Amino acid sequence: MTSGTRASNLLEALPGRYYTDPAIFELDQRRIFQRSWQCVGRVDALTEAGQFYRVDLGEESVLIVRGRDGEPRAMRNLCRHRGAQLCTEDSGSFGTAIRCAYHSWSYDLDGRLLAAPNMREMPDLVKADYGLHPVRTEQWLGYLWLNLDPEAPPLAAQVEPQLNERLGDGVLERYEIARLGIAATISYEVASNWKAIIENFMECYHCATIHPELTAALPQFRSGYGTISNGASAGASFAEHIDGFSLSGRASRPNLPGLGPSDDRLFYGITLRPNVLLILVPDHVAVFRLEPVAPGRTRVVVDWLFDRETMAADGFDATDSVELLDLTNRQDFEACERCQLGMRSSAYAAVLVPAEHVITAFYDYYLAAIAEPAVRPGLAG
Numbered sequence: 001m002t003s004g005t006r007a008s009n010l011l012e013a014l015p016g017r018y019y020t021d022p023a024i025f026e027l028d029q030r031r032i033f034q035r036s037w038q039c040v041g042r043v044d045a046l047t048e049a050g051q052f053y054r055v056d057l058g059e060e061s062v063l064i065v066r067g068r069d070g071e072p073r074a075m076r077n078l079c080r081h082r083g084a085q086l087c088t089e090d091s092g093s094f095g096t097a098i099r100c101a102y103h104s105w106s107y108d109l110d111g112r113l114l115a116a117p118n119m120r121e122m123p124d125l126v127k128a129d130y131g132l133h134p135v136r137t138e139q140w141l142g143y144l145w146l147n148l149d150p151e152a153p154p155l156a157a158q159v160e161p162q163l164n165e166r167l168g169d170g171v172l173e174r175y176e177i178a179r180l181g182i183a184a185t186i187s188y189e190v191a192s193n194w195k196a197i198i199e200n201f202m203e204c205y206h207c208a209t210i211h212p213e214l215t216a217a218l219p220q221f222r223s224g225y226g227t228i229s230n231g232a233s234a235g236a237s238f239a240e241h242i243d244g245f246s247l248s249g250r251a252s253r254p255n256l257p258g259l260g261p262s263d264d265r266l267f268y269g270i271t272l273r274p275n276v277l278l279i280l281v282p283d284h285v286a287v288f289r290l291e292p293v294a295p296g297r298t299r300v301v302v303d304w305l306f307d308r309e310t311m312a313a314d315g316f317d318a319t320d321s322v323e324l325l326d327l328t329n330r331q332d333f334e335a336c337e338r339c340q341l342g343m344r345s346s347a348y349a350a351v352l353v354p355a356e357h358v359i360t361a362f363y364d365y366y367l368a369a370i371a372e373p374a375v376r377p378g379l380a381g
Ligand code: FES
Pocket: 079, 080, 081, 082, 083, 084, 100, 101, 102, 103, 104, 105
């Protein structure tokens, strides 16, 4: 990516069309989002048999349904008769069975075909052959992850190399994210391509300009080098005058129970390609999921997770912590939206300065991911 015409410490950014062109967005969907593990929601979000929520992964609609055995299962939102979407609501309850509103084929909560009108006249309709298409699921960090690709490697192959490179062994485990509860969720509609949001998260060259509150808490970020861009794998240390990652700087609750002294007063920001971001601080964790909606539109859903016992205690209030990150997010997303507007210009030709060179690791991943894949049996490109 190095330009022959510029000084060697400036690297060319990806051309603007990668962020604006519908054909590239389509490629992102097919080559990345339909083949990678997607974090879709907390495992314990569904509490009763028959409860469901719907997830749209690009054009593909998936239902997550809690079965009678308590397990959440994922299946395509696609009737096996004439292909009607079974459900257009975002969430709710199917009761004891999933019934198609068109001709009343009905399916068990685990996706098996139960009945169809006039079934006795149709000996060729073998129930076992017409169940709803299952979607692969895994559970990690207390979240349900889906993969539309039946051939994809397991989730660990997607996330472990990234975690080992960034955090090293055992750090994430100490936060025990699967045991935490959600205190707040904010969904942001951002007028930016999903890749620009990831890239912005990776660099801290912008921090001194747009994040006065964040850099007051984490003075190291004023340098323009974050914990990734300076090559360090450690977290960023809190400023001396603050005790907690909150707008006031106060620590209003104890550290998460699994943490040790080496985790105290540290902030970690981690990118889990393609589209999950984690923030770890001593008393809570934030999980970001990016849902690409269109070339220039991304929904970012952020959960703030705390220790359940701490949440149950009298006087628990997460507002102060939520406010600092929420403010930072809004500053970031506004900057991404400005870039998205600039990317439409015919004169767009951006460069990465040294503090942003870390972004080229994302380019390498991304360009390899959308490249023509080796032909795999049973999968049309
Ligand atoms: S399309 Fe669903 S029952 Fe006919």
